[in-house]
Amino acid sequence: MQTFIQQLTQVLGQKYILTQDQDKAPFLTDWRKRFSGKALAIVLPASTTEVARIVQLCAEYRIAIVPQGGHTGFCGGATPDSSGNQIVLNLKRMNRIHGVDIANQTITVEAGCILQAIQENAAAQGFLFPLSLGAEGSCMIGGNLATNAGGTNVLRYGNARDLCLGLEVVTAKGEVWNGLKGLRKDNTGYDLRDLFIGSEGTLGIITSAVMKLYPLPISQWTTLVATENVSATIALLNLFQKRATSLLTGFEMMTQESLALNAKHFPQLKNPLGDKTPFSILIELSDHESEAHVRQLLEGILEEAFAADIITDAVIANNLAQANTFWHMREHITLAQAEEGANLKHDITIPLSSLDKFISETDALMRSKFPGVRIINFGHLGDGNLHYNIAPPEGVDQKVFNLTYEKAIHELVYGQVERFHGSISAEHGVGQLKLADLRAHKGNVAHDLMKSLKQALDPQNILNPHKVVSI
């Protein structure tokens, strides 16, 4: 071990290898404080060459590496295990933006760039970098790609995967694959890029990426709409998809119970639709023509929705400040939940055609088996993505409740997800949290294919072992 650390020191210099407990601590626990581990050292490389050299040494000494960005994931993918034998390779020093290619509409960035810094850099040159999510002030693009992050703009622009045109990756052998050409069409062999994206650092370490940019919209209009039930909400989504098509950039659903939690903890965030509507839908249109054009389109669609009896009320934000308060309502649900302590989260996708039945059946089962629970159901409805979370009945101790019912509640929700052919992780990934559930969820054939891929690309099992898939 001493020799290994000495050799690492030759690569990085002593300053960038943290071995003292107080220096290591900030890298060992995720931001939600749900996962915690130990590490031999935290290493902080500043270049791809240094990352490659570190991986070569780890391959030689058979030391496992946990790649880490902002450490804002939900599934413990970037937290080391408790052995103290792994190193954490944090990429925050690799935070250079290599610049915008205007004609090609791309931006090339290192893995340690903060998401918001990329958004701001692009905006300064007239472009939108559409990836947007709660943690954008601290998450890093390498982690966004490693987990194929989603967020609020997926409906229009896709996941992190869809925004990426190329990668640079350090392999398990410590070799560098340079796939940074930034081409929009390239059918020369297997899709290595998409294999590394979403593999959570288990097949290679992403060090740089070429990302797509889009022209900045010149006008955005946001509305809050009340619906009575899920099927009306989906009819509304389909109506917006048909009439606004790609101008539709947000379609977020919040249930009455979710907003009740907001009202309790953030009373300043009043729902302008009142507190009686079963479903409040946040809809955003973004336009590149004119404010008048998009406003007229939005009003026309809402009129049609009223006439078709699929909405009962609607409030259009009059200005940016009001639009922001609508978005704050949506974003504060997560914070309101946190105020109540850790609740039981399920980040799931259901095919839109089954969503109505899924919610009504699952809600009914949940309330009959666990009377009094609060179902905090909200999410990116346009993608079929629900955050279907369970909080204990009012007044019940959260820790005791979770300890007692966590397993049974997960089983109920995931059982329903399987029945409706959904996904048990829509956008948060697998990490260590869902490792054990994956074989049953994917089926043996898919799971064996995944194991074969891991075995092929990381035969020594040194890249983030026991995350996503164990070999």
Next chain:
Amino acid sequence: MQTFIQQLTQVLGQKYILTQDQDKAPFLTDWRKRFSGKALAIVLPASTTEVARIVQLCAEYRIAIVPQGGHTGFCGGATPDSSGNQIVLNLKRMNRIHGVDIANQTITVEAGCILQAIQENAAAQGFLFPLSLGAEGSCMIGGNLATNAGGTNVLRYGNARDLCLGLEVVTAKGEVWNGLKGLRKDNTGYDLRDLFIGSEGTLGIITSAVMKLYPLPISQWTTLVATENVSATIALLNLFQKRATSLLTGFEMMTQESLALNAKHFPQLKNPLGDKTPFSILIELSDHESEAHVRQLLEGILEEAFAADIITDAVIANNLAQANTFWHMREHITLAQAEEGANLKHDITIPLSSLDKFISETDALMRSKFPGVRIINFGHLGDGNLHYNIAPPEGVDQKVFNLTYEKAIHELVYGQVERFHGSISAEHGVGQLKLADLRAHKGNVAHDLMKSLKQALDPQNILNPHKVVSI
């Protein structure tokens, strides 16, 4: 061999195993008659279960399988080798459309469905299935996915890859992976779907797919625009991207020399811009609002382009018939080339920011080294995708010319592609045609990764061996 054929017969019935020369012949040569091979038998399964059983038998007897759809590829990926020891597994009997899911906006289809049949089925239910390419009347969706087909709608809707939400695949072991959920978000492990897409049947056999649908546009406007040079053309593209954004569904470039070939072989297809313009650009906008809206937008953008001196002339199609003649001009370039005999084709991508320099340098090199050649350069400029083809000087025998200069011309073009960090196969794939070029093009690291993947998923090398990558 006899036992193998007997066992196949038990699976499929005699009728669907072709072993006589005259029955096999139609499956052994590609449509361009560029590649030809032999086969032990042609097998025609009607179900995924039958495909799986065939692969199991092939695995047992170590017989190589060449999966085949419409056999319309450009690179010989679906043509067997000359040994006569391979079987061709043609999927044309698997042509069921399992129906449109309206709320989810997806269509589930078997691999043997003709592309056009899928487009028509979707349109009958009010949806656009955007994949569109010259061979759409005979190519099949399984082949489109296996080669990640492109075409004219990639600019707005992406390649086949981007339109696919899920696959069913028979693995090299003869197991069935059912990944047909059709979810828009699913971060549960490695991206198996994208690994199979574009792998040209070398990692698994695609048997079914869930594809995305989009609302049908209600109005399309097509214009032909004259530009003086490549940099003006790219400025025009960027202007349309900024102002029309996702309404821009086509941006095709045709050089004067390409259209001269049309004029020679199809004189009825007159270029309304005349025969003097260096570049004729075909632009299509598609709208979901109204004819007036899109017409006004198009006129506004063209006015801005005139004012900025990036275009010299423009003709807007007055009706669908005229729009079709514009598209015919574009599509007939390929046919006009065929009239002259096989020319030397290069399906390449160059980053848009380097395209101007690439074309001027490569044209100059080509004309100085091979005086008198005709450079038939046209393509999906919006994607940076050129079909950079070389025809002999007027009056020179094509066969003799190709035999003499093919190697040197390919070397010149591909050398330039490498210098400008482009791709040697934008949308046509690798097949057998570019197998030998791939290692140098991809670099050792990427190529070794590909070999590891092939080795992992098809260790017996029975799935379309010596296509894409040899192990």
